Amino acid sequence: xxxxxxxxxxIGSTAAVPPAPAAPRLSEACILHVDMDAFFVSVELLYxxxxxxxxxxVGGRPDQRGVVAAASYEARRFGIRSAMPxxxxxxxxPQAVFLEGRHQLYExxxxxxxxxxxxYSPVVEMVSIDEAYLELxxxxxxxxxPLAVAHRxxxxxxxxxGLPCSMGLGRTRLVAKVASEQAKxxxxxxxxxxxxxxxxxxxxxxxxxxxxxxxEAALARLGIRTVGELAAWPREKLETVFGRWGTALWxxxxxxxVFEFLVDAEPKSIGHNHTFGTDxxxxxxxxxxxxxxxxxxxxxLRDAGLQTRTVTLTIRYADFHTITRRRTLSEPTELDSxxxxxxxxxxxxxxxxxxxxxxxxxxxxxxxxxxxxLPLFDAERRARLHRLARATDRLRDRFGFEKVxxxxxxxxxxxxxx
Amino acid sequence: MDPGTKKSQSSEAxxxxxxxxxxxxxxxxxxxxxxRKTTIPxxxxxxxxxxxxxxxxxxxxxxxxxxxxxxxxxxxQGSATxxxxxxxxxxxxxxxxxxxxxxxxxxxxQVICERKTYRLVxxxxxxxxxxxxxxxxxxxxxxxxxxxxxxRTVFAIASEETRYTLNGALLILRPEGITAVATDGHxxxxxxxxxxxxxxxxxxxxxxxxxRKALLExxxxxxxxxxxxxxxxxxxxxxxxxxxxxxQLIARLLTGQFPNYEAVLPRENHRVTVIDSGEFAAALxxxxxxxxxxxxxxxxxxxxxxxxxxxxSPEYGEASEVLPVEPASKVRDPLTxxxxxxxxxxFLGVVSGAxxxxxxxxxxxxxxxxxxxxxxxxxxxxxxxRI
Numbered sequence: 001x002x003x004x005x006x007x008x009x010x011i012g013s014t015a016a017v018p019p020a021p022a023a024p025r026l027s028e029a030c031i032l033h034v035d036m037d038a039f040f041v042s043v044e045l046l047y048x049x050x051x052x053x054x055x056x057x058v059g060g061r062p063d064q065r066g067v068v069a070a071a072s073y074e075a076r077r078f079g080i081r082s083a084m085p086x087x088x089x090x091x092x093x094p095q096a097v098f099l100e101g102r103h104q105l106y107e108x109x110x111x112x113x114x115x116x117x118x119x120y121s122p123v124v125e126m127v128s129i130d131e132a133y134l135e136l137x138x139x140x141x142x143x144x145x146p147l148a149v150a151h152r153x154x155x156x157x158x159x160x161x162g163l164p165c166s167m168g169l170g171r172t173r174l175v176a177k178v179a180s181e182q183a184k185x186x187x188x189x190x191x192x193x194x195x196x197x198x199x200x201x202x203x204x205x206x207x208x209x210x211x212x213x214x215x216e217a218a219l220a221r222l223g224i225r226t227v228g229e230l231a232a233w234p235r236e237k238l239e240t241v242f243g244r245w246g247t248a249l250w251x252x253x254x255x256x257x258v259f260e261f262l263v264d265a266e267p268k269s270i271g272h273n274h275t276f277g278t279d280x281x282x283x284x285x286x287x288x289x290x291x292x293x294x295x296x297x298x299x300x301l302r303d304a305g306l307q308t309r310t311v312t313l314t315i316r317y318a319d320f321h322t323i324t325r326r327r328t329l330s331e332p333t334e335l336d337s338x339x340x341x342x343x344x345x346x347x348x349x350x351x352x353x354x355x356x357x358x359x360x361x362x363x364x365x366x367x368x369x370x371x372x373x374l375p376l377f378d379a380e381r382r383a384r385l386h387r388l389a390r391a392t393d394r395l396r397d398r399f400g401f402e403k404v405x406x407x408x409x410x411x412x413x414x415x416x417x418x
Numbered sequence: 419m420d421p422g423t424k425k426s427q428s429s430e431a432x433x434x435x436x437x438x439x440x441x442x443x444x445x446x447x448x449x450x451x452x453x454r455k456t457t458i459p460x461x462x463x464x465x466x467x468x469x470x471x472x473x474x475x476x477x478x479x480x481x482x483x484x485x486x487x488x489x490x491x492x493x494x495q496g497s498a499t500x501x502x503x504x505x506x507x508x509x510x511x512x513x514x515x516x517x518x519x520x521x522x523x524x525x526x527x528q529v530i531c532e533r534k535t536y537r538l539v540x541x542x543x544x545x546x547x548x549x550x551x552x553x554x555x556x557x558x559x560x561x562x563x564x565x566x567x568x569x570r571t572v573f574a575i576a577s578e579e580t581r582y583t584l585n586g587a588l589l590i591l592r593p594e595g596i597t598a599v600a601t602d603g604h605x606x607x608x609x610x611x612x613x614x615x616x617x618x619x620x621x622x623x624x625x626x627x628x629x630r631k632a633l634l635e636x637x638x639x640x641x642x643x644x645x646x647x648x649x650x651x652x653x654x655x656x657x658x659x660x661x662x663x664x665x666q667l668i669a670r671l672l673t674g675q676f677p678n679y680e681a682v683l684p685r686e687n688h689r690v691t692v693i694d695s696g697e698f699a700a701a702l703x704x705x706x707x708x709x710x711x712x713x714x715x716x717x718x719x720x721x722x723x724x725x726x727x728x729x730x731s732p733e734y735g736e737a738s739e740v741l742p743v744e745p746a747s748k749v750r751d752p753l754t755x756x757x758x759x760x761x762x763x764x765f766l767g768v769v770s771g772a773x774x775x776x777x778x779x780x781x782x783x784x785x786x787x788x789x790x791x792x793x794x795x796x797x798x799x800x801x802x803x804r805i
Contacts, residue, residue, distance in 0.1 A: 122732070142732060330581045331603070372713055372804040373604050373758060376783060377677050379801075 030146045032134040033176035034117065037164040037185040039130035040070035043109050044099050046162055047398060055096040062090030062098050069101050073185055108303055112161060115305040120153050133173055147190050154188055171196065174257040177209055196255030201228030208252050227253050272296045273361025279318040281356045290347055291408035293362040294340045299393055301364055307332035309366030311339050313346040316359035325350045332368050335385050336406060432496025432521040434468040438514050440488040444475050445506045447665060450635050451477040451484045452502045464502035465546045468492045477502055482632050483549050486665040498527045499546055500538040508536060549668055552658035556651040557591055557620040563611055564648055565640035567598035570609040570796055572633045573764045576602035583674035586629040593620055599679050605761045605800040606679055611793055626657050627676055632669035639665055683799060684785050687776035690747035691720055692789060695773045699766035701739045705729045706759040708737040715803050719754040746774065755780045756805030765798045
């Protein structure tokens with residue numbers, strides 16, 4: 001299985017320093033752009049299926065001061081757009097359902113999608129919460145033709161999450177991105193090598209990533225409205241008008257870009273801690289909190305498709321004296337019970353019962369991908385526990401984390417639960 | 419200098435001589451136990467004890483100890499310690515002559531051979547760890563049999579130190595037989611032999627969990643002599659094995675529960691294939707060149723009368739070989755199953771001739787074993803990989 005690579009793009013830096021003309025890529029270069037359709041709305045619809053087919057706006061109540069974070073396609077028909085003030089949206093479509101954003105929930109679903117994407121390419125770049133580029137160059141022999149791969153991936157995302165997305169497949173990131181935009185919603189568009197210019201030519205220049213209102217207006221003054229018209233201009237002339245940005249415009253009109261995939265390391269650890277409202281020394285209270293923190297951390301671990309080998313307990317006493325103690329497990333695990341037992345043992349062994357505790361924390365490190373090697377002992381019990389964890393996670397995704405818990409964390413007072 | 423040390427000096431004025439060839443043989447044997455990288459200096463030393471016509475040599479790493487001896491002309495009884503590795507390297511280079519040892523003040527040990535004189539830095543012998551005394555002999559185990567059992571199981575021991583109870587092999591002695599079993603949680607090697615023990619002391623089953631290092635020493639110490647036997651006994655925490663040549667190995671046992679291995683022995687592996695172990699190993703070694711570096715996975719596709727071995731690595735490419743096989747069961751449905759290639763090669767390294775591969779499905783343990791069983795019944799259980 002390819003390693004889950006989280007990536008960061010150079011977009012910021014290249015925008016600041018206009019790039020030199022890009023050397024044409026090899027013809028087999030192949031980039032897939034995945035863009036979730038109305039992501040926040042789609043996630044909310046998983047929990048509120050009765051709202052399907054209705055205009056839905058995520059961002060807040062219509063009388064609030066915020067802006068639209070996402071709008072369903074039904075709402076867009078009324079002219080509602082992202083970043084529009086909520087009041088304006090309410091005026092355009094009074095019957096729309098307005099929902100508060102639940103960002104953490106969207107991030108969890110984003111992680112889950114990232115985990116699916118990671119199985120299709122060793123190089124996955126999540127450029128935002130709902131958008132990713134996959135480098136499919138060179139994966140053909142392993143996975144099959146890119147178009148078929150993209151199709152399979154789209155089906156898998158749909159069947160495993162119930163979230164719709166659109167995809168663009170092309171020789172460069174720019175072409176892939178423009179293609180996915182054109183494919184929306186729920187579409188897949190492939191621009192074969194050589195067809196880039198023809199595909200881009202009729203589009204308005206504003207569709208090219210990096211061309212904003214200012215450039216659009218400047219181009220309009222030159223009589224350039226479509227990408228085709230831009231591509232017809234000689235490079236030198238564009239450079240005279242726009243300087244180095246002109247060089248970039250010239251190559252972008254041809255579908256060329258200079259983005260590179262930049263690999264960020266995977267998470268090195270996953271941790272949760274809690275500061276008590278009032279300092280605590282009751283062991284049952286500490287154990288209950290420890291249980292909750294372990295469950296939360298383990299859920300995130302599983303969502304990222306990882307296992308942990310090392311459990312670290314942090315205790316900060318009332319006087320701010322802080323200790324951390326760690327234990328290495330005999331083998332990596334994704335099971336709550338194993339990690340919780342280790343954390344409990346650390347707590348029992350290392351806590352000074354004479355002092356009150358201000359903060360308690362659990363951190364998981366030594367993160368690895370599950371081994372494809374099956375275990376000889378206990379295989380059935382492990383498989384059952386694994387299924388239990390998966391089912392628990394699915395219920396939590398649907399009804400909220402607190403709805404399914406191990407009994408150990410149930411006797412926490414309301415204040416300390418969040 | 420404190421008075422205690424002074425006293426020991428005067429009473430321990432050891433002096434003896436011995437033949438180079440005798441000493442070299444015992445020193446070499448003792449070397450296996452000595453820790454190279456120890457933080458306790460005395461553990462890198464060998465304890466020399468001269469007493470009535472013989473020299474006893476002792477080395478230990480606290481977990482494992484070896485006591486051996488050779489003939490010597492003892493002028494003054496006594497004892498001393500010297501760095502074991504240094505002494506061995508020096509003795510090796512000396513001519514095949516008589517070598518004289520003499521303990522001197524401040525734990526120095528003088529070594530003289532012909533007109534060559536050396537002085538080695540010793541340590542107070544009082545600091546050398548005391549070894550436990552063996553209880554009466556429990557059983558005499560045929561030496562070759564013991565070595566065979568060890569060789570067929572030791573490789574399956576877990577290498578990860580955190581899996582403590584899997585860091586050794588379980589040895590079971592029964593009045594009518596002997597069993598060795600080792601596992602790392604992914605595969606398991608089980609070797610059993612029938613043997614009528616005539617020792618009256620062995621009345622019931624004896625189970626001991628022996629660490630890997632001790633097992634490797636056992637296989638080194640077993641003499642080539644086919645008929646020799648090893649005297650076996652134990653106390654609560656140790657086993658004591660006395661080999662020919664009066665070499666005694668003492669190993670601290672691992673504590674803890676060895677997993678219930680009998681529960682994982684396959685019972686429904688009805689798809690049986692017979693193949694030559696040499697050809698199989700050679701093909702696996704070639705295909706392994708293109709296996710994924712991290713997972714080391716190879717795919718075995720069993721068809722009616724052939725088996726395809728394949729592997730692929732994103733970096734280097736892919737491999738496929740087809741071998742003719744002999745179906746040995748009625749069940750011949752095609753079955754494709756993945757394994758860590760090293761687990762298969764480990765087994766193939768200790769067997770020869772035709773082997774049986776017994777499978778159930780792609781998720782269940784496979785059993786491999788030689789078709790021809792000599793005096794050992796040998797079963798090797800491997801869990802597959804998801805592919």
